[in-house]
Amino acid sequence: MKSISLHGEIRKNLLPVCCLMIIGLAGGLVAIIQADTLAGIIDGAFLGGLDIEQLTFPIMILLASAFARALFLWLGAITGSRLAAKVKTDLRRRLMERLFALGPAYSEREHAGELLRTLTDGVENLDDYFAKYVPQLATAILVPPVILAVAFSLDYAAALIMLVTAPLIPAFMVLIGRWAAHLHRRQWAVLSMLGGHFFDVLKGLTTLKIMNRSKEQIIVISRISEQFRSSTMSVLKIAFLSALALELLSTLSTALVAVVVALKLLYGGLTFYQAFFILLLAPEYYLPLRMLGTHFHAGLSGRIAAERIFAILAMDGHPVEQNNKQPLKQTQGISLAFENVCFAYRKEQPQVLRSVSFQVAAGERIALVGPSGAGKSTIIDLLLGFISPDSGTIQVNGQELQDIKKDDWLNHVAYVPQFPHLFQGTVRDNIQFGISGGIEETQTAARQAGAHEFISCLPAGYDTLIGEGGTGLSGGEKQRIAIARAFYRQASLLIVDEATTGLDPHNEAIVKESLLRLMNGKTVLIIAHRLSTACQADRILVLDQGKIIENGCHRELYENRGLYYQLAAAYRGTV
């Protein structure tokens, strides 16, 4: 069983955690030596009448211990930061792997802003937990008992006060811990909501402007911001309050020790050296506990973020790639067969695909048509392996899809989605998309996609930066780059989700023409939104409410006067 909790992360990093414990303990021991030496020097100088020569050695020890203490603090900070950096990098990698495994079916359903926040801020919040809280916890567990033992050897009464008062600090932390956790959780939820909302508003800015709904969004955002302000204030209030209480507790306890020590000194129960030593030790004794209280709140926000992080990591994703998977059998082209495939996005929901069966011969062009929500994209997602059927089988060249190595399978597929996504990078990177090759191949692909002309007109041609932060491209241009990408891949199966958004006639003609070129010699599955596209297919599958209700060529289906006929009539209005 993989460890999916903060404790699991600590267990996985035992070496740095042990180093932190040793460093913390060493720092505590040095603090004791420092207090002992200082008490000795003051005692020797003022009461023992020692001259500077006799005090030279203790003074050097004092200086050396001050230096050693600074060194241990620095070492502790570095080890803590390294541990935090390692855990954060590891968690980010695992989160990305999990999100890839869960696939678009999961990430598209989730609030993208919230996911983004978990991946960035959420993981970042763990920094304080691992860089400050964990090292402090190690120190707070180890150092006070050692100091207490020294105090017992000096004076029972003072040591007893220290023994009794110290647990008050952790007890107080546990007491406010639940309340603080509740407030932190609320703050995290509100901030996630705010992030998600901003993300949505940015994505839908055009729609909001056109529909004249910007003002409402500003009001909604101010309302969430106000909620965030109030929850942040509650978190700060409790953090300040607890800092005050902890400070007060440790100051009062130190004062109590001082009073007892002073009385004993006065009545001869203790020597000056002993009294002064205890007086110097008392603040050192409470310091790690007080600091633990201070870092407790910083650590808490990390712990709350971790709840979300580990919830994602614990999710059942797409089965992890197993070693027993086979490479795809190489034959002439790719043939597909769906047999009684059923699928539901969630167990409690009705099935989105109900006993879907169809076959596609190698080199055949199939158009999938059907009303919105019929399940067309779900079929594509199954084929791309983003989701797996609940029952039934999908075969590729007679081989079960689930037994084929995923990477191997996807290498044979070119996918042109409805709204292609261009990543930040050059035009060339976006066409090559991870498959290295020369500029000639890239240009050939772009030419075939009808994209070469407009790319040549871009400021730096194929080296122009596009995507986020780069030059903007029109819808038609993006689609042509996506088609060029598909040409470049030279895959045997082409899957196209035809764009429904109206391109201008010139662009539409270019896209259509290049798509036709792209289909040449490939097995094609196209979600057709235009009658003209459906007509060009060898066969049309009509899907309605998760079932294939018609299967045939345009003429047959048209004459059938079924759903296709009705859809065609509706399409006609749009072609």
Ligand SMILES: Nc1ncnc2c1ncn2[C@@H]1O[C@H](COP(=O)(O)OP(=O)(O)OP(=O)(O)O)[C@@H](O)[C@H]1O
């Ligand atoms: N990630 C998801 N989680 C839950 N339900 C989903 C998810 N994606 C799609 N659905 C549901 O599954 C059904 C089929 O969706 P699908 O996207 O396959 O339809 P479609 O035929 O592609 O429609 P369109 O033509 O509008 O793109 C719909 O009822 C939809 O609400």
Ligand SMILES: [Mg+2]
């Ligand atoms: Mg769809």
